[in-house]
Structure formats: structure tokens, C-alpha cells
Amino acid sequence: MTAYTRVFIFCAIFVNVNSQKEKEAVEFVCPEGTTGNGNFADPATCRRFYQCVDGYPYLNRCPSGLYFDDISKYCTFKVEARCGPIPTTPAPITETPTDLALKCDPAECQLPYCFCSKDGTLIPGGLDPEDTPQMIMLTFDGAVNLNNYDLYKKVFNGKLRNPNDCPIRGTFFLSHEYSNYAMVQALAHDGHEIATGTISQQQGLQDKGYEEWAGEMIGMREILRKFANVSRSEIVGARAPFLKPGRNTQFKVLEDFGYIYDSSVGVPPLPIPVWPYTLDYKIAHECKSGTCPTKSFPGLWEVPFNAHYVETYEGGHCPYLDQCVLHNHDANEVFEWLQEDFTRYYDQNRAPYMMPFHTNWFQIKELERGLHKFLQWASNLDDVWFVTVTQALTWITDPRSLKALNNYEAWRCDKKDLPPAPCNLSNKCALSFKHPDTNFTDTRYMETCTECPNQYPWLGDSGGTGIPGKDNYIPDNLKRK
Numbered sequence: 001m002t003a004y005t006r007v008f009i010f011c012a013i014f015v016n017v018n019s020q021k022e023k024e025a026v027e028f029v030c031p032e033g034t035t036g037n038g039n040f041a042d043p044a045t046c047r048r049f050y051q052c053v054d055g056y057p058y059l060n061r062c063p064s065g066l067y068f069d070d071i072s073k074y075c076t077f078k079v080e081a082r083c084g085p086i087p088t089t090p091a092p093i094t095e096t097p098t099d100l101a102l103k104c105d106p107a108e109c110q111l112p113y114c115f116c117s118k119d120g121t122l123i124p125g126g127l128d129p130e131d132t133p134q135m136i137m138l139t140f141d142g143a144v145n146l147n148n149y150d151l152y153k154k155v156f157n158g159k160l161r162n163p164n165d166c167p168i169r170g171t172f173f174l175s176h177e178y179s180n181y182a183m184v185q186a187l188a189h190d191g192h193e194i195a196t197g198t199i200s201q202q203q204g205l206q207d208k209g210y211e212e213w214a215g216e217m218i219g220m221r222e223i224l225r226k227f228a229n230v231s232r233s234e235i236v237g238a239r240a241p242f243l244k245p246g247r248n249t250q251f252k253v254l255e256d257f258g259y260i261y262d263s264s265v266g267v268p269p270l271p272i273p274v275w276p277y278t279l280d281y282k283i284a285h286e287c288k289s290g291t292c293p294t295k296s297f298p299g300l301w302e303v304p305f306n307a308h309y310v311e312t313y314e315g316g317h318c319p320y321l322d323q324c325v326l327h328n329h330d331a332n333e334v335f336e337w338l339q340e341d342f343t344r345y346y347d348q349n350r351a352p353y354m355m356p357f358h359t360n361w362f363q364i365k366e367l368e369r370g371l372h373k374f375l376q377w378a379s380n381l382d383d384v385w386f387v388t389v390t391q392a393l394t395w396i397t398d399p400r401s402l403k404a405l406n407n408y409e410a411w412r413c414d415k416k417d418l419p420p421a422p423c424n425l426s427n428k429c430a431l432s433f434k435h436p437d438t439n440f441t442d443t444r445y446m447e448t449c450t451e452c453p454n455q456y457p458w459l460g461d462s463g464g465t466g467i468p469g470k471d472n473y474i475p476d477n478l479k480r481k
Contacts, residue, residue: 028057039316041070041084049075051313060316063327063360072288074318075325079203080242101282101296109280112397113299120274120284120304121349125399132350133402134384135392136342137303138170139263139356141197141239141320143179144187151362155372156190160379160386164406166413168379168386173197173239173263176220176457181227181448182426188230188419193388195237195263196220199459206244206291213246213253214473215459221257222462222471227448229419232258237389240264243305243319244289251279251293254300256475261301261393263354265292269307269317273344273351276303276396288319303389305356310340322361326370334370335377342378352392387411423449431456431464 030052031040042048042059049068050057062068062075069076070084104116115124123132140152152170160168172187175197188194198205198216205216217238224230236259240250245264254262266288267274274285279297285304308324309317315337318324326334345353361367378384383402387395394410405411429452433444436459444456453464460469 028059030055030057039068039073039313041068041086043085046081046083049316051316060325061327063322063325063364065360066323074316075323077242100294101279104281104284109278111399114278114280115275115396116277116281116284117275118284119272120277121272121351122275123349123399124275124396127399127401129348129350131401131403132399133395133405134346134350134381135352135395136378136384136386137352137354137389137392138168138386139173139354139389140170141173141356141358142175142201143177144172144174144183145178145180148359148362149180149183151359151368152187155375156192160375162379162385162411163382164408164411164413166411167191168375169193169388169391170386171195171237171389173237174220174224175199175201175241176223177201177444179446181224181446181450182422183447184224184228185230185419185449186422188228188234189421191413191415191418193237193390194224194228194230194235195239195389196224196235197239198241199223199457199462201241203242205241206246206250206289208246208249210249210253213250214257215471217250217253218257218473219459219462219471223457226463227446227450227453227457229449231419234419236260237303238262238264245291245293247291248293248295251295251297251300255297257473258476259300261303261389263303263305263389265289265302266305266319267307269309271344272348273306273353274304275349275351276301276393278302301393303352303354303393305354306351308341310337320356320358322358322367326367327364329366329370331366331369331373334367335373338370338374339377342374346384352387385411427452429453433458 028050038052040050040052042050046067048059048061051060066075067078067081069081070086071082104118109116111124156168158167162168169191171193173195174184176199184194196217197220199220200216205212221232221235224235225232238254238259240246243264243266267285268288279293279300279302283292305319307317307319308321315324315326326337342353345351391411400408426447426449429446431444431446432441433456434441454466455464457464460471461467462471
């Protein structure tokens with residue numbers, strides 16, 4: 001076979017493959033009446049979806065490891081993706097409408113203890129946008145370990161600083177499995193906020209009861225206290241696994257155990273983003289998960305997930321940034337996409353711009369480089385502040401104009417009562433672990449600056465004592481004084 005023949009055959013195959021791809025895209029017909037901004041399931045596979053623009057279908061592939069959910073209309077984890085096409089969207093599960101929260105009453109809902117507005121878009125304190133700091137909240141979900149610690153440290157390398165010359169900080173919603181608690185302690189000591197995910201990240205927790213939620217979230221808080229030396233009083237925020245809040249049950253647990261805020265509620269793509277609000281009144285936007293609280297929880301804050309998207313819907317829309325389809329972009333395109341998404345906040349009502357991530361984002365170099373370009377650009381804006389979630393809420397309870405922020409105590413970086421510095425040589429613990437759903441025992445590894453426990457900490461035994469069911473959580477408001 002001549003070289004010419006081989007090239008000809010290769011080109012023929014290449015053309016045939018691309019023709020086949022084009023044929024697949026052309027054969028998909030966008031539903032009638034679409035406005036051109038719809039995402040639809042690929043009938044052939046959950047790894048892809050079609051984005052219809054002006055009636056023409058563009059084929060998109062979900063980021064590596066994610067699958068298209070035809071109800072939520074974005075890419076998510078395989079275990080929770082509802083594969084399509086689904087003919088009709090099922091109605092969300094709701095509780096019996098008793099003791100429901102009332103609609104927002106601005107006359108009765110006053111800062112610092114209560115905040116709401118008719119559609120959730122009003123700026124606290126009645127400030128004008130140009131007098132309002134544009135807050136950016138960097139949040140990270142899941143375990144912290146060797147897979148991501150150095151990548152996170154590159155974001156927080158001390159070079160990016162706020163207008164008061166303090167280094168930028170983030171908020172970490174920790175889950176238990178595979179977490180390195182010496183690294184978590186180092187993050188806390190550096191001034192980052194530590195909040196709770198859950199111990200097991202189990203599916204279906206939204207349908208479980210009070211004891212299960214307390215075991216997961218309060219147990220996680222205890223693990224952080226025991227093995228990362230972060231005090232209970234410092235852990236005031238929580239996030240439900242897979243952004244599926246536990247209806248009224250989860251929020252009752254948070255209220256009883258002294259949490260200040262939750263950050264689990266998704267907001268659909270809206271032209272104007274929603275500000276954080278207290279749960280004194282009915283939620284002012286659609287509940288994406290269908291499992292939001294329906295009762296009133298006075299003074300408990302919700303820091304919602306505004307959907308990320310651009311005007312053309314290129315890349316789709318997503319709650320977590322790593323769920324948007326940007327993996328085929330170069331670093332400059334990622335930077336421009338983030339810029340456009342951010343500008344919707346900056347040019348309008350200055351609602352806090354939450355940038356939520358899993359480790360996935362940092363595994364793709366173009367995404368990581370694009371993020372660093374965006375962070376550098378944003379940090380050069382005089383009215384942009386990178387804050388933790390708690391720092392953002394502190395400002396919201398007592399809004400101050402931009403001119404008053406350089407000496408704003410809550411955003412200073414000279415805090416003295418930080419968790420202790422991590423040890424120079426941590427304990428590497430090889431621990432026995434028997435998962436409740438299995439019949440065998442295996443070995444789990446955990447790293448901590450405290451003593452190794454007897455066995456791997458888990459639900460019902462956050463201290464790893466080896467005594468099943470040892471934990472018995474009593475709400476703070478019921479403890480004897």
C-alpha cells in the first residue's frame with residue numbers, strides 16, 4: 001500500500017466520521033416552540049445533550065465523569081442523573097401545606113435579623129449598586145487531600161489581595177471520606193472558612209429524618225473539631241449533598257444546633273441574580289430541587305446557588321461551575337465566559353458572585369488557567385472583594401458603602417483566634433472500616449495532627465472509638481444550662 005493510498009483512506013475515514021457526527025446532529029429535531037435557549041437529552045446516550053439555538057441543535061458532551069440530567073437540564077454525577085429523554089417533568093415532592101411560611105413582608109423583616117424582598121433581587125440597606133461592594137465567594141465541596149490541596153493553594157498563594165491588602169480567602173464545605181485533616185487544619189489556620197457537607201455523601205438524604213440529618217451534619221462538625229482542631233463555634237455553615245436540601249427536616253437540625261446559614265438551594269437561570277436571604281418568609285424564587293423548606297426558620301440564612309450561564313447559553317447553565325460544558329474551550333475563552341457570567345452581577349444588583357467548585361475543575365488545565373486569569377482580572381477592580389460566606393453575611397446584616405470598607409473590621413486579616421497551626425509531622429492512620437452496607441472490613445487511611453482513633457470515624461461514631469452508635473446528639477437549645 002502506497003503512502004498516498006494510506007493518506008486517502010485516512011482522510012476518507014475522517015470525513016466519514018465527521019459526516020456521521022453532523023448527520024447525528026442534523027437528525028435531532030428541536031421541539032416546536034422552543035425559544036432557542038433549550039437543552040435536551042441525546043436519545044442515544046446520557047453523556048451528551050443538544051443545545052437548541054433558533055431551532056438548530058448543537059451537540060454538546062458533558063465534562064468527563066458527568067452525565068446529562070434531563071430534569072435539571074445540566075450535567076451532574078452519574079448516580080443522580082435522570083437519563084432522558086423524559087417526556088414530562090415530574091412535579092416536585094412537596095410536604096403537606098401546614099404551617100407554611102408567609103410571603104415576604106419588608107415592613108416586618110428588618111436587618112440585622114431578617115432580610116427578604118419580593119423577588120430576592122433588592123440590595124440590602126437600600127444601597128445603590130455603585131456604592132455596593134461586589135463580593136466574590138470562592139467555595140469548594142468535598143474532601144481535601146493530596147489530589148487537590150496544592151491546586152487550591154495555587155488559588156490562595158497570597159498574591160491576590162483585596163483592596164485592604166488582605167489576601168483572598170475561601171469557604172470549604174468538607175465531606176469526610178478521603179479528607180486529610182492536617183491539610184484541613186492548615187486551611188483553617190490560614191483564615192479560610194470551614195463548613196460542613198456530610199460524612200457519607202449518601203444519596204437520598206433529602207428523604208431521611210431528623211436523626212439521619214443530625215448524624216451526617218453534626219457528626220461531620222464533630223469530626224472536624226476532633227481531627228482538624230476547628231471549634232464548633234467556627235463551623236456555622238452547611239451544604240446538602242448534591243444540592244438536595246432536606247425539606248424542613250434539615251433546616252430544623254441547623255436551627256437546633258446553632259448554624260447561621262445553609263447554602264444548598266438552587267436558583268434557575270434568572271436575568272437578575274438573587275441575594276442571600278433569611279428563611280423567615282417564603283422563598284422568593286423557584287426551588288430547583290423541589291425539596292426546599294416550606295416552614296419559617298427565623299434568622300437562618302440561605303446563600304443560594306444562582307445559576308451560572310451566559311446570554312447565548314453557550315456551555316449550558318449550571319449550579320457548580322465544573323458542571324458547565326467548558327472543557328473544549330481554551331483558557332482565554334474560559335476567562336471570557338466567566339467574565340460575562342460575572343458581569344450580570346457587577347452591572348446590575350451586585351449580588352454576591354458565588355463560584356462553587358468540585359476538584360473536577362482543576363483537573364483540566366484550560367479551566368484552571370482560565371480561572372486564574374479571571375481571578376487576576378477581578379482582583380484588580382477597586383470595588384471587588386473576595387470574601388468567605390460568613391464575611392459576606394456579616395456585611396449583609398450591616399451594609400456599608402464601599403468608602404467605609406478599607407478599615408472594616410469583619411474583613412480584616414489580623415484575626416488572632418485562628419485554629420492552631422498544623423503539626424510538622426502528622427499522624428498517618430491506617431484504620432479498619434466496615435461500611436454498613438457491606439459484609440467485609442477494609443482499611444481506610446486518615447491523616448491528622450491529633451492521635452489516631454481506634455477505627456475509621458463514621459456515622460454514629462464520629463470519634464472513631466469503635467463503639468457503634470456512640471454519638472447521641474442533643475440540640476443546643478435542649479442542653480442543660
